[in-house]
Amino acid sequence: MTAPEAPSLGLGSGNAFVVELEQFTGPLDLLLHLLREEQIEISDIPIARIADQFLRVIHELGLNQAADYLEMASRLVRLKAQMLLPRPGDEEGWEDPRAELVRRLLEYQHIKEIALWMDRMADRRSLRMPRGYLPPPPELPPPPLTLDLLEVLGAVERVIAGILHPVMHSVVARPLNVEAATGRIQALLAERDEISWAEALGPAPSITDVLSTLLALLEMARRGQLVVRQPAPFTPLVIRREPALAAD
Protein backbone atom coordinates (compact mmCIF):
# COMPACT_ATOMS: atom_id res chain seq x y z
CA MET A 1 0.00 0.00 0.00
CA THR A 2 2.22 2.74 1.28
CA ALA A 3 5.17 0.60 0.37
CA PRO A 4 5.04 0.28 -3.39
CA GLU A 5 5.94 -3.40 -3.82
CA ALA A 6 7.26 -5.88 -1.34
CA PRO A 7 10.75 -6.78 -2.51
CA SER A 8 11.68 -10.30 -3.40
CA LEU A 9 12.47 -12.12 -0.23
CA GLY A 10 15.62 -13.78 -1.40
CA LEU A 11 14.83 -16.94 0.47
CA GLY A 12 18.38 -18.10 0.57
CA SER A 13 19.88 -14.91 1.94
CA GLY A 14 19.52 -15.90 5.59
CA ASN A 15 19.30 -12.29 6.70
CA ALA A 16 16.58 -11.15 9.08
CA PHE A 17 15.78 -7.53 8.36
CA VAL A 18 13.62 -5.54 10.69
CA VAL A 19 12.78 -3.32 7.74
CA GLU A 20 11.23 -6.23 5.92
CA LEU A 21 9.13 -7.08 8.92
CA GLU A 22 7.12 -3.97 8.22
CA GLN A 23 6.56 -5.02 4.65
CA PHE A 24 3.84 -7.38 5.81
CA THR A 25 0.80 -6.45 7.79
CA GLY A 26 0.28 -10.03 8.94
CA PRO A 27 0.56 -13.71 8.09
CA LEU A 28 -2.16 -13.54 5.42
CA ASP A 29 -0.27 -10.70 3.76
CA LEU A 30 2.92 -12.74 3.77
CA LEU A 31 1.10 -15.80 2.45
CA LEU A 32 -0.43 -13.79 -0.40
CA HIS A 33 3.01 -12.43 -1.20
CA LEU A 34 4.48 -15.93 -1.42
CA LEU A 35 1.66 -17.08 -3.69
CA ARG A 36 2.12 -14.04 -5.94
CA GLU A 37 5.85 -14.63 -6.17
CA GLU A 38 5.26 -18.19 -7.24
CA GLN A 39 2.34 -17.16 -9.47
CA ILE A 40 0.09 -19.67 -7.79
CA GLU A 41 -3.70 -19.59 -7.93
CA ILE A 42 -5.18 -19.10 -4.48
CA SER A 43 -7.73 -21.80 -5.16
CA ASP A 44 -5.10 -24.48 -5.68
CA ILE A 45 -2.32 -24.01 -3.16
CA PRO A 46 0.45 -26.59 -3.05
CA ILE A 47 0.29 -26.69 0.72
CA ALA A 48 3.44 -28.68 1.39
CA ARG A 49 5.65 -26.30 -0.58
CA ILE A 50 4.02 -23.12 0.69
CA ALA A 51 4.08 -24.33 4.30
CA ASP A 52 7.83 -24.96 4.07
CA GLN A 53 8.43 -21.55 2.49
CA PHE A 54 6.28 -19.80 5.07
CA LEU A 55 8.21 -21.41 7.93
CA ARG A 56 11.52 -20.52 6.34
CA VAL A 57 10.55 -16.91 5.71
CA ILE A 58 9.18 -16.19 9.19
CA HIS A 59 12.33 -17.71 10.59
CA GLU A 60 14.50 -15.55 8.37
CA LEU A 61 12.54 -12.40 9.08
CA GLY A 62 12.56 -13.04 12.81
CA LEU A 63 8.77 -13.31 12.77
CA ASN A 64 8.82 -16.69 14.45
CA GLN A 65 8.26 -14.98 17.77
CA ALA A 66 5.03 -13.33 16.64
CA ALA A 67 1.90 -15.20 17.74
CA ASP A 68 -0.12 -14.44 14.61
CA TYR A 69 2.59 -15.83 12.35
CA LEU A 70 3.11 -18.86 14.56
CA GLU A 71 -0.58 -19.64 14.52
CA MET A 72 -0.61 -19.53 10.73
CA ALA A 73 2.51 -21.68 10.61
CA SER A 74 0.90 -24.36 12.74
CA ARG A 75 -2.26 -24.20 10.65
CA LEU A 76 -0.22 -24.75 7.48
CA VAL A 77 1.68 -27.66 9.01
CA ARG A 78 -1.61 -29.24 10.07
CA LEU A 79 -3.02 -28.77 6.56
CA LYS A 80 0.07 -30.31 5.08
CA ALA A 81 -0.49 -33.40 7.23
CA GLN A 82 -4.19 -33.53 6.34
CA MET A 83 -3.40 -33.41 2.63
CA LEU A 84 -1.26 -36.50 3.05
CA LEU A 85 -4.04 -38.50 4.66
CA PRO A 86 -5.49 -41.08 2.28
CA ARG A 87 -8.69 -39.84 0.76
CA PRO A 88 -11.90 -41.81 1.27
CA GLY A 89 -12.87 -43.82 -1.79
CA ASP A 90 -15.69 -41.63 -3.02
CA GLU A 91 -14.45 -38.32 -4.43
CA GLU A 92 -17.86 -36.77 -3.85
CA GLY A 93 -17.61 -36.91 -0.08
CA TRP A 94 -14.07 -35.54 0.04
CA GLU A 95 -13.81 -32.15 1.63
CA ASP A 96 -10.74 -30.17 0.66
CA PRO A 97 -9.00 -29.30 3.92
CA ARG A 98 -7.67 -26.15 2.23
CA ALA A 99 -11.16 -24.72 1.66
CA GLU A 100 -11.17 -22.57 4.80
CA LEU A 101 -7.70 -21.16 4.10
CA VAL A 102 -8.68 -20.41 0.51
CA ARG A 103 -11.80 -18.61 1.69
CA ARG A 104 -9.79 -16.51 4.13
CA LEU A 105 -7.15 -15.63 1.56
CA LEU A 106 -9.73 -14.54 -1.00
CA GLU A 107 -11.50 -12.46 1.61
CA TYR A 108 -8.26 -10.88 2.76
CA GLN A 109 -7.16 -10.17 -0.80
CA HIS A 110 -10.43 -8.37 -1.32
CA ILE A 111 -9.85 -6.26 1.79
CA LYS A 112 -6.40 -5.38 0.48
CA GLU A 113 -7.91 -4.18 -2.78
CA ILE A 114 -10.36 -1.98 -0.93
CA ALA A 115 -7.51 -0.66 1.25
CA LEU A 116 -5.53 0.16 -1.86
CA TRP A 117 -8.49 2.02 -3.31
CA MET A 118 -8.89 3.95 -0.06
CA ASP A 119 -5.22 4.84 -0.10
CA ARG A 120 -5.56 6.26 -3.61
CA MET A 121 -8.70 8.19 -2.65
CA ALA A 122 -7.07 9.64 0.48
CA ASP A 123 -3.99 10.54 -1.52
CA ARG A 124 -6.07 12.34 -4.12
CA ARG A 125 -8.09 14.05 -1.40
CA SER A 126 -4.93 15.29 0.33
CA LEU A 127 -4.16 17.37 -2.77
CA ARG A 128 -6.99 19.65 -1.67
CA MET A 129 -5.95 21.80 1.26
CA PRO A 130 -8.47 23.05 3.79
CA ARG A 131 -8.58 26.53 5.22
CA GLY A 132 -5.41 27.00 7.27
CA TYR A 133 -6.31 29.98 9.41
CA LEU A 134 -9.08 29.48 11.91
CA PRO A 135 -10.27 32.67 13.49
CA PRO A 136 -10.66 32.32 17.25
CA PRO A 137 -14.36 31.89 18.03
CA PRO A 138 -15.81 35.21 19.13
CA GLU A 139 -16.70 35.62 22.77
CA LEU A 140 -20.31 34.61 22.84
CA PRO A 141 -22.70 35.39 25.62
CA PRO A 142 -22.89 32.38 27.94
CA PRO A 143 -25.36 29.98 26.38
CA PRO A 144 -28.63 29.44 28.14
CA LEU A 145 -27.52 26.09 29.47
CA THR A 146 -29.63 24.08 31.84
CA LEU A 147 -28.07 21.18 33.67
CA ASP A 148 -28.78 19.68 37.05
CA LEU A 149 -27.36 16.96 39.23
CA LEU A 150 -30.30 14.60 38.68
CA GLU A 151 -29.66 14.63 34.94
CA VAL A 152 -26.03 13.72 35.50
CA LEU A 153 -26.87 10.93 37.96
CA GLY A 154 -29.50 9.58 35.57
CA ALA A 155 -26.85 9.46 32.87
CA VAL A 156 -24.47 7.61 35.19
CA GLU A 157 -27.11 4.96 35.75
CA ARG A 158 -27.78 4.59 32.03
CA VAL A 159 -24.08 4.11 31.36
CA ILE A 160 -23.67 1.61 34.18
CA ALA A 161 -26.69 -0.32 32.93
CA GLY A 162 -24.95 -0.71 29.57
CA ILE A 163 -21.77 -2.10 31.02
CA LEU A 164 -21.53 -5.87 31.14
CA HIS A 165 -20.00 -6.23 34.59
CA PRO A 166 -20.59 -2.84 36.14
CA VAL A 167 -19.59 -3.51 39.72
CA MET A 168 -15.93 -4.09 40.22
CA HIS A 169 -15.65 -7.45 41.89
CA SER A 170 -12.33 -8.55 43.27
CA VAL A 171 -11.01 -11.40 41.19
CA VAL A 172 -9.92 -14.23 43.45
CA ALA A 173 -7.56 -16.58 41.75
CA ARG A 174 -8.90 -20.07 42.14
CA PRO A 175 -5.84 -22.25 42.49
CA LEU A 176 -5.80 -25.59 40.79
CA ASN A 177 -6.26 -28.39 43.27
CA VAL A 178 -4.32 -31.25 41.75
CA GLU A 179 -4.07 -33.10 45.06
CA ALA A 180 -7.84 -33.33 45.47
CA ALA A 181 -8.22 -34.53 41.88
CA THR A 182 -5.49 -37.12 42.43
CA GLY A 183 -7.26 -38.34 45.55
CA ARG A 184 -10.59 -38.59 43.72
CA ILE A 185 -9.09 -40.58 40.87
CA GLN A 186 -7.22 -42.89 43.24
CA ALA A 187 -10.41 -43.54 45.19
CA LEU A 188 -12.30 -44.43 42.01
CA LEU A 189 -9.52 -46.65 40.73
CA ALA A 190 -9.37 -48.42 44.09
CA GLU A 191 -12.82 -49.80 43.29
CA ARG A 192 -12.59 -50.41 39.56
CA ASP A 193 -9.95 -51.00 36.89
CA GLU A 194 -11.45 -48.52 34.41
CA ILE A 195 -13.20 -45.21 34.83
CA SER A 196 -14.42 -42.65 32.28
CA TRP A 197 -13.26 -39.04 31.87
CA ALA A 198 -16.64 -37.78 33.07
CA GLU A 199 -16.37 -39.89 36.22
CA ALA A 200 -12.86 -38.60 36.88
CA LEU A 201 -14.15 -35.02 36.63
CA GLY A 202 -16.83 -35.57 39.24
CA PRO A 203 -20.27 -33.93 39.29
CA ALA A 204 -20.70 -30.33 38.04
CA PRO A 205 -17.02 -29.59 37.47
CA SER A 206 -15.76 -26.03 37.14
CA ILE A 207 -13.12 -25.08 34.63
CA THR A 208 -10.48 -25.32 37.37
CA ASP A 209 -11.72 -28.84 38.21
CA VAL A 210 -11.25 -29.83 34.57
CA LEU A 211 -7.71 -28.47 34.53
CA SER A 212 -6.87 -29.99 37.93
CA THR A 213 -8.14 -33.40 36.79
CA LEU A 214 -6.20 -33.19 33.55
CA LEU A 215 -2.96 -32.34 35.36
CA ALA A 216 -3.57 -35.10 37.94
CA LEU A 217 -4.12 -37.67 35.17
CA LEU A 218 -0.99 -36.63 33.31
CA GLU A 219 1.11 -36.78 36.47
CA MET A 220 -0.27 -40.18 37.49
CA ALA A 221 0.28 -41.50 33.97
CA ARG A 222 3.86 -40.26 34.11
CA ARG A 223 4.38 -42.17 37.35
CA GLY A 224 2.97 -45.27 35.74
CA GLN A 225 -0.06 -45.44 38.03
CA LEU A 226 -2.57 -45.38 35.20
CA VAL A 227 -2.98 -45.40 31.43
CA VAL A 228 -5.13 -42.92 29.55
CA ARG A 229 -6.38 -44.11 26.21
CA GLN A 230 -8.86 -43.13 23.57
CA PRO A 231 -10.48 -46.15 21.92
CA ALA A 232 -11.16 -44.25 18.67
CA PRO A 233 -10.65 -40.66 17.52
CA PHE A 234 -13.05 -38.19 19.18
CA THR A 235 -14.39 -40.71 21.67
CA PRO A 236 -14.26 -40.17 25.43
CA LEU A 237 -11.02 -40.92 27.26
CA VAL A 238 -10.83 -44.13 29.24
CA ILE A 239 -8.64 -44.18 32.34
CA ARG A 240 -7.24 -47.55 33.30
CA ARG A 241 -5.52 -48.50 36.51
CA GLU A 242 -1.95 -49.69 36.11
CA PRO A 243 -1.25 -52.37 37.07
CA ALA A 244 -4.81 -53.70 36.94
CA LEU A 245 -6.53 -54.72 40.20
CA ALA A 246 -6.57 -58.39 39.23
CA ALA A 247 -2.79 -58.47 39.08
CA ASP A 248 -2.49 -56.64 42.37
Next chain:
Amino acid sequence: MNPLSQLIEAALFSAARPLTLEELNDLDPDVSLAEVRAAVDQLREHYDFDGHGVEVVELGGGFQILTRPALASALERARVAQRSSRLTAAMLETLAVIAYRQPVGRAEIEDIRGVSGAGVLRTLQERGLIEVVGRSEGMGRPLLYGTTPLFLELLGIADLGNLPRADEFAIALQPPTPTVSPDSDAAAYVEADA
Protein backbone atom coordinates in the same frame (compact mmCIF):
# COMPACT_ATOMS: atom_id res chain seq x y z
CA MET B 1 -23.19 37.03 -5.73
CA ASN B 2 -26.45 37.12 -3.79
CA PRO B 3 -26.52 37.81 -0.04
CA LEU B 4 -27.19 34.19 0.92
CA SER B 5 -24.29 32.85 -1.17
CA GLN B 6 -22.13 35.58 0.34
CA LEU B 7 -23.09 34.51 3.84
CA ILE B 8 -22.51 30.84 3.03
CA GLU B 9 -19.12 31.64 1.57
CA ALA B 10 -18.13 33.46 4.78
CA ALA B 11 -19.36 30.56 6.94
CA LEU B 12 -17.53 27.95 4.87
CA PHE B 13 -14.37 30.08 5.00
CA SER B 14 -14.43 30.34 8.75
CA ALA B 15 -14.93 26.62 9.35
CA ALA B 16 -12.19 24.10 8.56
CA ARG B 17 -14.68 21.24 8.41
CA PRO B 18 -17.66 20.41 6.22
CA LEU B 19 -20.85 22.21 7.24
CA THR B 20 -24.18 20.50 6.73
CA LEU B 21 -27.06 22.19 4.92
CA GLU B 22 -28.85 22.40 8.27
CA GLU B 23 -25.92 24.21 9.85
CA LEU B 24 -25.79 26.60 6.91
CA ASN B 25 -29.51 27.18 7.27
CA ASP B 26 -28.89 28.59 10.76
CA LEU B 27 -27.24 31.56 9.04
CA ASP B 28 -30.65 32.74 7.95
CA PRO B 29 -33.63 30.93 9.46
CA ASP B 30 -35.98 32.78 7.12
CA VAL B 31 -34.90 30.83 4.03
CA SER B 32 -35.70 27.24 3.17
CA LEU B 33 -33.26 24.35 2.99
CA ALA B 34 -33.83 24.27 -0.78
CA GLU B 35 -32.77 27.90 -1.03
CA VAL B 36 -29.63 27.14 0.99
CA ARG B 37 -28.89 24.27 -1.37
CA ALA B 38 -29.36 26.53 -4.40
CA ALA B 39 -27.06 29.17 -2.91
CA VAL B 40 -24.34 26.56 -2.28
CA ASP B 41 -24.65 25.47 -5.90
CA GLN B 42 -24.44 29.07 -7.04
CA LEU B 43 -21.26 29.58 -5.04
CA ARG B 44 -19.76 26.43 -6.49
CA GLU B 45 -20.61 27.48 -10.03
CA HIS B 46 -19.19 30.92 -9.43
CA TYR B 47 -15.87 29.47 -8.25
CA ASP B 48 -15.71 27.17 -11.26
CA PHE B 49 -16.79 29.75 -13.80
CA ASP B 50 -14.42 32.48 -12.62
CA GLY B 51 -11.52 30.06 -12.27
CA HIS B 52 -10.93 30.47 -8.55
CA GLY B 53 -8.07 28.69 -6.79
CA VAL B 54 -10.56 27.14 -4.37
CA GLU B 55 -13.72 25.12 -4.93
CA VAL B 56 -16.80 23.98 -3.05
CA VAL B 57 -16.61 20.23 -2.39
CA GLU B 58 -19.36 18.02 -1.04
CA LEU B 59 -17.87 15.53 1.42
CA GLY B 60 -18.33 14.01 4.84
CA GLY B 61 -22.01 14.80 4.94
CA GLY B 62 -21.58 18.51 4.23
CA PHE B 63 -19.83 21.15 2.18
CA GLN B 64 -16.33 22.51 2.50
CA ILE B 65 -14.16 24.95 0.56
CA LEU B 66 -10.84 23.35 -0.46
CA THR B 67 -7.98 24.36 -2.73
CA ARG B 68 -7.86 22.88 -6.20
CA PRO B 69 -5.73 19.69 -6.52
CA ALA B 70 -3.62 21.11 -9.36
CA LEU B 71 -2.20 23.78 -7.05
CA ALA B 72 -1.01 21.35 -4.34
CA SER B 73 2.58 21.03 -5.51
CA ALA B 74 3.11 24.82 -5.71
CA LEU B 75 1.63 25.26 -2.20
CA GLU B 76 3.87 22.54 -0.80
CA ARG B 77 6.95 23.87 -2.57
CA ALA B 78 6.40 27.35 -1.13
CA ARG B 79 5.81 25.79 2.32
CA VAL B 80 2.44 27.41 2.58
CA ALA B 81 0.52 24.25 3.39
CA GLN B 82 1.26 20.56 3.73
CA ARG B 83 -0.53 17.50 2.50
CA SER B 84 -1.71 15.26 5.32
CA SER B 85 0.39 12.16 5.90
CA ARG B 86 -0.68 8.81 4.55
CA LEU B 87 -2.15 6.07 6.69
CA THR B 88 -0.19 2.88 7.28
CA ALA B 89 -1.16 -0.32 5.47
CA ALA B 90 -2.45 -1.82 8.74
CA MET B 91 -4.69 1.22 9.35
CA LEU B 92 -6.04 1.11 5.80
CA GLU B 93 -6.83 -2.61 6.00
CA THR B 94 -8.63 -2.12 9.29
CA LEU B 95 -10.59 0.82 7.88
CA ALA B 96 -11.50 -1.25 4.83
CA VAL B 97 -12.97 -4.01 7.00
CA ILE B 98 -14.86 -1.54 9.17
CA ALA B 99 -16.16 0.52 6.25
CA TYR B 100 -17.71 -2.49 4.56
CA ARG B 101 -18.75 -4.55 7.58
CA GLN B 102 -19.94 -1.91 10.03
CA PRO B 103 -21.07 -2.28 12.71
CA VAL B 104 -18.31 -4.79 13.29
CA GLY B 105 -16.51 -6.10 16.38
CA ARG B 106 -12.82 -6.43 17.00
CA ALA B 107 -12.84 -10.22 16.78
CA GLU B 108 -14.23 -10.18 13.24
CA ILE B 109 -11.71 -7.55 12.14
CA GLU B 110 -8.86 -9.58 13.58
CA ASP B 111 -10.20 -12.73 12.01
CA ILE B 112 -10.36 -11.21 8.52
CA ARG B 113 -6.94 -9.56 8.79
CA GLY B 114 -5.33 -12.56 10.50
CA VAL B 115 -3.72 -10.17 12.95
CA SER B 116 -4.59 -9.55 16.58
CA GLY B 117 -3.98 -6.47 18.67
CA ALA B 118 -5.94 -3.43 19.77
CA GLY B 119 -3.25 -0.92 18.76
CA VAL B 120 -4.53 -0.09 15.29
CA LEU B 121 -8.15 0.24 16.44
CA ARG B 122 -7.08 2.52 19.25
CA THR B 123 -5.06 4.71 16.89
CA LEU B 124 -7.92 4.98 14.39
CA GLN B 125 -10.25 5.85 17.26
CA GLU B 126 -7.92 8.55 18.56
CA ARG B 127 -7.63 10.00 15.05
CA GLY B 128 -11.41 10.18 14.91
CA LEU B 129 -11.71 7.94 11.84
CA ILE B 130 -13.73 5.25 13.61
CA GLU B 131 -15.96 5.21 16.64
CA VAL B 132 -17.82 2.79 18.83
CA VAL B 133 -21.38 2.56 17.54
CA GLY B 134 -22.82 -0.02 19.90
CA ARG B 135 -22.41 -3.38 21.49
CA SER B 136 -23.00 -6.78 20.05
CA GLU B 137 -25.56 -9.04 21.70
CA GLY B 138 -23.04 -11.86 21.63
CA MET B 139 -20.96 -13.32 24.42
CA GLY B 140 -19.12 -10.64 26.36
CA ARG B 141 -21.18 -8.00 24.50
CA PRO B 142 -18.15 -6.81 22.49
CA LEU B 143 -17.98 -3.21 21.22
CA LEU B 144 -18.96 -2.60 17.62
CA TYR B 145 -17.12 -0.09 15.46
CA GLY B 146 -18.19 2.09 12.57
CA THR B 147 -16.64 4.84 10.48
CA THR B 148 -17.06 8.57 11.25
CA PRO B 149 -17.77 11.60 9.03
CA LEU B 150 -14.06 12.36 9.32
CA PHE B 151 -13.38 9.07 7.53
CA LEU B 152 -15.53 10.29 4.65
CA GLU B 153 -13.62 13.58 4.72
CA LEU B 154 -10.36 11.68 4.56
CA LEU B 155 -11.44 9.94 1.34
CA GLY B 156 -13.20 13.02 0.03
CA ILE B 157 -16.57 11.32 -0.40
CA ALA B 158 -19.97 12.64 0.57
CA ASP B 159 -21.45 9.62 2.35
CA LEU B 160 -21.04 5.87 2.78
CA GLY B 161 -23.30 5.30 -0.21
CA ASN B 162 -20.48 6.71 -2.34
CA LEU B 163 -18.15 3.86 -1.45
CA PRO B 164 -17.89 1.50 -4.40
CA ARG B 165 -20.02 -1.59 -3.94
CA ALA B 166 -17.94 -4.43 -2.57
CA ASP B 167 -18.53 -6.53 -5.68
CA GLU B 168 -17.14 -3.78 -7.89
CA PHE B 169 -13.72 -4.78 -6.73
CA ALA B 170 -12.11 -7.63 -8.59
CA ILE B 171 -13.12 -10.26 -6.08
CA ALA B 172 -16.42 -10.71 -4.29
CA LEU B 173 -16.22 -10.21 -0.55
CA GLN B 174 -17.95 -13.43 0.41
CA PRO B 175 -17.12 -15.83 -2.37
CA PRO B 176 -19.17 -19.00 -2.56
CA THR B 177 -17.31 -21.96 -1.11
CA PRO B 178 -14.32 -22.24 -3.40
CA THR B 179 -14.85 -24.97 -5.87
CA VAL B 180 -11.78 -27.05 -6.29
CA SER B 181 -11.56 -28.74 -9.60
CA PRO B 182 -11.77 -32.41 -8.63
CA ASP B 183 -9.73 -33.58 -11.60
CA SER B 184 -6.67 -31.39 -11.31
CA ASP B 185 -6.68 -31.91 -7.62
CA ALA B 186 -7.05 -35.64 -7.80
CA ALA B 187 -4.09 -35.71 -10.13
CA ALA B 188 -2.01 -33.63 -7.77
CA TYR B 189 -3.06 -35.85 -4.96
CA VAL B 190 -2.00 -39.03 -6.69
CA GLU B 191 1.39 -37.53 -7.32
CA ALA B 192 1.83 -36.49 -3.73
CA ASP B 193 0.70 -39.86 -2.57
CA ALA B 194 2.93 -41.83 -4.88
Next chain:
Amino acid sequence: MNPLSQLIEAALFSAARPLTLEELNDLDPDVSLAEVRAAVDQLREHYDFDGHGVEVVELGGGFQILTRPALASALERARVAQRSSRLTAAMLETLAVIAYRQPVGRAEIEDIRGVSGAGVLRTLQERGLIEVVGRSEGMGRPLLYGTTPLFLELLGIADLGNLPRADEFAIALQPPTPTVSPDSDAAAYVEADA
Protein backbone atom coordinates in the same frame (compact mmCIF):
# COMPACT_ATOMS: atom_id res chain seq x y z
CA MET C 1 -8.99 35.00 -12.67
CA ASN C 2 -5.47 34.58 -13.99
CA PRO C 3 -3.29 31.63 -12.94
CA LEU C 4 -1.17 33.70 -10.55
CA SER C 5 -4.20 35.17 -8.75
CA GLN C 6 -5.62 31.65 -8.55
CA LEU C 7 -2.44 30.37 -6.92
CA ILE C 8 -2.33 33.32 -4.53
CA GLU C 9 -5.95 32.77 -3.55
CA ALA C 10 -5.25 29.11 -2.76
CA ALA C 11 -2.15 30.08 -0.77
CA LEU C 12 -3.86 32.77 1.30
CA PHE C 13 -6.75 30.38 1.92
CA SER C 14 -4.66 27.41 3.06
CA ALA C 15 -1.96 29.28 5.00
CA ALA C 16 -2.33 29.45 8.75
CA ARG C 17 -0.80 32.94 8.87
CA PRO C 18 -0.64 36.13 6.80
CA LEU C 19 1.76 35.74 3.84
CA THR C 20 4.18 38.44 2.71
CA LEU C 21 4.69 39.35 -0.95
CA GLU C 22 8.06 37.56 -0.81
CA GLU C 23 6.46 34.38 0.50
CA LEU C 24 3.80 34.59 -2.19
CA ASN C 25 6.56 34.99 -4.75
CA ASP C 26 7.87 31.54 -3.76
CA LEU C 27 4.75 30.09 -5.33
CA ASP C 28 6.13 30.98 -8.73
CA PRO C 29 9.76 32.15 -8.78
CA ASP C 30 9.48 32.99 -12.50
CA VAL C 31 7.35 36.09 -11.88
CA SER C 32 8.45 39.40 -10.41
CA LEU C 33 7.42 40.87 -7.08
CA ALA C 34 5.52 43.57 -8.97
CA GLU C 35 3.51 40.89 -10.78
CA VAL C 36 2.71 39.22 -7.44
CA ARG C 37 1.60 42.59 -6.08
CA ALA C 38 -0.62 43.13 -9.13
CA ALA C 39 -2.16 39.65 -8.78
CA VAL C 40 -2.96 40.27 -5.09
CA ASP C 41 -4.69 43.50 -6.10
CA GLN C 42 -6.58 41.71 -8.82
CA LEU C 43 -7.81 39.12 -6.28
CA ARG C 44 -8.89 41.89 -3.90
CA GLU C 45 -10.76 43.70 -6.63
CA HIS C 46 -12.42 40.53 -7.77
CA TYR C 47 -13.70 39.83 -4.24
CA ASP C 48 -14.98 43.39 -3.92
CA PHE C 49 -16.48 43.67 -7.36
CA ASP C 50 -18.33 40.34 -7.31
CA GLY C 51 -19.58 40.90 -3.76
CA HIS C 52 -17.86 37.95 -2.12
CA GLY C 53 -18.35 37.21 1.57
CA VAL C 54 -14.59 37.40 2.10
CA GLU C 55 -11.95 40.04 1.41
CA VAL C 56 -8.17 40.38 1.08
CA VAL C 57 -6.78 42.19 4.11
CA GLU C 58 -3.25 43.52 4.56
CA LEU C 59 -2.05 43.14 8.12
CA GLY C 60 1.25 42.70 9.90
CA GLY C 61 3.20 43.12 6.68
CA GLY C 62 1.34 40.28 5.03
CA PHE C 63 -1.92 39.39 3.33
CA GLN C 64 -4.79 37.27 4.53
CA ILE C 65 -8.30 36.41 3.39
CA LEU C 66 -10.88 37.18 6.08
CA THR C 67 -14.65 37.16 6.24
CA ARG C 68 -16.26 40.59 5.88
CA PRO C 69 -16.99 42.29 9.21
CA ALA C 70 -20.55 43.04 8.09
CA LEU C 71 -21.31 39.32 8.14
CA ALA C 72 -19.97 38.70 11.65
CA SER C 73 -23.32 39.05 13.40
CA ALA C 74 -24.99 36.52 11.06
CA LEU C 75 -22.13 34.04 11.58
CA GLU C 76 -22.44 34.53 15.31
CA ARG C 77 -26.19 34.03 15.18
CA ALA C 78 -25.63 30.69 13.46
CA ARG C 79 -23.21 29.65 16.18
CA VAL C 80 -25.69 30.56 18.86
CA ALA C 81 -28.49 28.78 17.04
CA GLN C 82 -26.42 25.62 17.05
CA ARG C 83 -26.46 25.58 20.84
CA SER C 84 -29.57 24.40 22.51
CA SER C 85 -30.18 24.87 26.18
CA ARG C 86 -30.41 21.20 27.11
CA LEU C 87 -27.78 18.57 26.63
CA THR C 88 -28.68 15.47 24.67
CA ALA C 89 -28.64 12.04 26.32
CA ALA C 90 -25.36 11.25 24.55
CA MET C 91 -23.80 14.45 25.86
CA LEU C 92 -25.00 13.80 29.40
CA GLU C 93 -23.63 10.26 29.39
CA THR C 94 -20.27 11.40 28.09
CA LEU C 95 -20.20 14.19 30.62
CA ALA C 96 -21.06 11.74 33.41
CA VAL C 97 -18.20 9.43 32.46
CA ILE C 98 -15.77 12.35 32.32
CA ALA C 99 -16.98 13.75 35.65
CA TYR C 100 -16.38 10.49 37.51
CA ARG C 101 -13.36 9.15 35.63
CA GLN C 102 -11.32 12.28 34.90
CA PRO C 103 -8.71 12.65 33.55
CA VAL C 104 -9.95 10.31 30.84
CA GLY C 105 -9.22 9.81 27.13
CA ARG C 106 -11.70 9.58 24.31
CA ALA C 107 -11.17 5.89 23.60
CA GLU C 108 -11.83 4.97 27.21
CA ILE C 109 -15.00 7.07 27.25
CA GLU C 110 -16.20 5.26 24.16
CA ASP C 111 -15.31 1.87 25.64
CA ILE C 112 -17.34 2.65 28.74
CA ARG C 113 -20.35 4.19 27.03
CA GLY C 114 -20.44 1.72 24.19
CA VAL C 115 -21.28 4.57 21.82
CA SER C 116 -19.40 7.66 20.98
CA GLY C 117 -18.74 10.59 18.83
CA ALA C 118 -16.08 13.17 18.34
CA GLY C 119 -18.94 15.61 17.87
CA VAL C 120 -20.16 15.11 21.42
CA LEU C 121 -16.76 15.90 22.93
CA ARG C 122 -16.38 18.91 20.67
CA THR C 123 -19.78 20.26 21.69
CA LEU C 124 -19.14 19.72 25.41
CA GLN C 125 -15.86 21.52 24.96
CA GLU C 126 -17.48 24.39 23.04
CA ARG C 127 -20.06 24.72 25.78
CA GLY C 128 -17.33 25.04 28.34
CA LEU C 129 -18.30 21.95 30.34
CA ILE C 130 -15.14 19.95 29.68
CA GLU C 131 -11.58 20.82 28.76
CA VAL C 132 -8.37 19.13 27.76
CA VAL C 133 -6.36 18.59 30.94
CA GLY C 134 -3.36 16.74 29.54
CA ARG C 135 -2.14 13.90 27.42
CA SER C 136 -1.92 10.24 28.30
CA GLU C 137 1.44 8.49 28.17
CA GLY C 138 -0.19 5.70 26.14
CA MET C 139 -0.02 4.94 22.44
CA GLY C 140 -0.57 8.01 20.29
CA ARG C 141 -0.55 10.12 23.47
CA PRO C 142 -4.30 10.73 23.38
CA LEU C 143 -5.82 13.86 24.89
CA LEU C 144 -7.28 13.58 28.37
CA TYR C 145 -10.46 15.39 29.32
CA GLY C 146 -11.74 16.75 32.61
CA THR C 147 -14.66 18.89 33.73
CA THR C 148 -14.45 22.68 34.10
CA PRO C 149 -15.39 24.97 36.98
CA LEU C 150 -18.50 25.89 34.94
CA PHE C 151 -19.66 22.28 35.23
CA LEU C 152 -19.44 22.41 39.02
CA GLU C 153 -21.11 25.80 39.03
CA LEU C 154 -24.09 24.55 37.02
CA LEU C 155 -24.52 21.59 39.35
CA GLY C 156 -24.15 23.85 42.34
CA ILE C 157 -21.39 21.87 43.99
CA ALA C 158 -18.14 23.17 45.39
CA ASP C 159 -15.66 20.61 44.12
CA LEU C 160 -15.42 17.20 42.50
CA GLY C 161 -15.21 15.46 45.86
CA ASN C 162 -18.78 16.59 46.46
CA LEU C 163 -20.12 14.63 43.50
CA PRO C 164 -22.55 12.08 44.93
CA ARG C 165 -21.12 8.58 45.37
CA ALA C 166 -17.85 9.70 43.82
CA ASP C 167 -15.78 6.62 44.74
CA GLU C 168 -18.46 4.07 44.01
CA PHE C 169 -19.29 5.43 40.55
CA ALA C 170 -15.63 5.89 39.68
CA ILE C 171 -15.21 2.15 40.20
CA ALA C 172 -18.46 1.15 38.51
CA LEU C 173 -17.73 3.23 35.40
CA GLN C 174 -14.96 1.07 34.06
CA PRO C 175 -14.38 -0.28 30.59
CA PRO C 176 -15.91 -3.74 30.53
CA THR C 177 -13.64 -6.75 30.49
CA PRO C 178 -15.35 -9.62 28.75
CA THR C 179 -15.14 -12.65 30.99
CA VAL C 180 -16.17 -16.18 30.21
CA SER C 181 -18.31 -17.86 32.79
CA PRO C 182 -16.13 -20.73 34.01
CA ASP C 183 -18.99 -22.98 34.93
CA SER C 184 -20.88 -22.87 31.67
CA ASP C 185 -17.62 -23.56 29.93
CA ALA C 186 -16.81 -26.63 31.96
CA ALA C 187 -20.31 -27.93 31.37
CA ALA C 188 -19.86 -27.57 27.62
CA TYR C 189 -16.62 -29.44 27.88
CA VAL C 190 -18.18 -32.37 29.69
CA GLU C 191 -21.08 -32.50 27.28
CA ALA C 192 -18.79 -32.65 24.31
CA ASP C 193 -17.03 -35.54 25.94
CA ALA C 194 -20.04 -37.55 26.97
